[in-house]
Amino acid sequence: MSTTLAFRDSPYAHEQTATVVAVDGDGVVVTDSTIFYPHGGGQPGDSGVFVSADGREIAVVDTRKGEAGAVNHHLAADHDLAVGERIIQRLDWSRRHAHMRMHTALHLLAVAIPHGVTGGSIGAERGRLDFDLGDVTLDKAELDARLATLIAADYPVSTEWISDAELDANPALVRTMSVAPPRGVGEIRMVRIGDVDYQPCGGTHVAATAEIGGVRVASIKNRGARNRRVTLVWDDAEGQS
Ligand SMILES: [Zn+2]
Secondary structure, X not given: OOOEEHHHHOOOOOEEEEEEEEEOOOOEEEEOXXXXXXXXXXXXXXXXXXXXXXXXXXXXXXXXXXXXXXXEEEEOOXXXXXXXXXXXXXXXXXXXXXXXXXXXXXXXHHHHOOOEEEEEEEOOOEEEEEEEOOOOOOOHHHHHHHHHHHHHOOOEEEEEEEEHHHHHHOHHHOOEOOOOOOOXXXXXXXXXXXXXXXXXXXXXXXXXXXXXXXXXXXXEEEOOOOEEEEEEEEOOOOOXX
């Protein structure tokens, strides 16, 4: 049974009620709807708690994509949740909000570096993108200044859906060379950031870029002859990495 992805339209929902629709022997619980983002597109799966009808809090340590559109919540301890039970889902919001901020910051990094993206990863403390740059050299101070300008502009972030055919007609929209957007459902979710970025993405983002806060380039490293790995950290993070 497929799970309604409530985080897509409501990325700021910290808490909601849902019904358990499947339980397996390994601690995996599927609900009819979820605010927990499942690991994908470089963004980690959410953690948090499920609160049972009698008020017990059960830790959710990870969230992953399951079979046939289901979202699998991986619960920490032996739990006795049963199919049909109503539970409250409560996110580890500070971790997830950090993912939303860093995810949106990486979109802006790809605006600041207009070259092919070959990989990436998002965390609550740092995020990185790999670029196919060839001979192009990057200047850390210039990138920091460009990112600060894009963030301060407070561009609104919105989502819309287009058909597979529309995407096929505009192949330049796909910035990420290594990850093809999900196909076969007939529609592609597009993320728009003001008039600076428009690309397929299934992740969670902040509502406007100023909410990202201060970020800086921690390092620019060679990853083979053509590839450079650019790592971002929060501006108030200590030291270099
Ligand atoms: Zn995104």
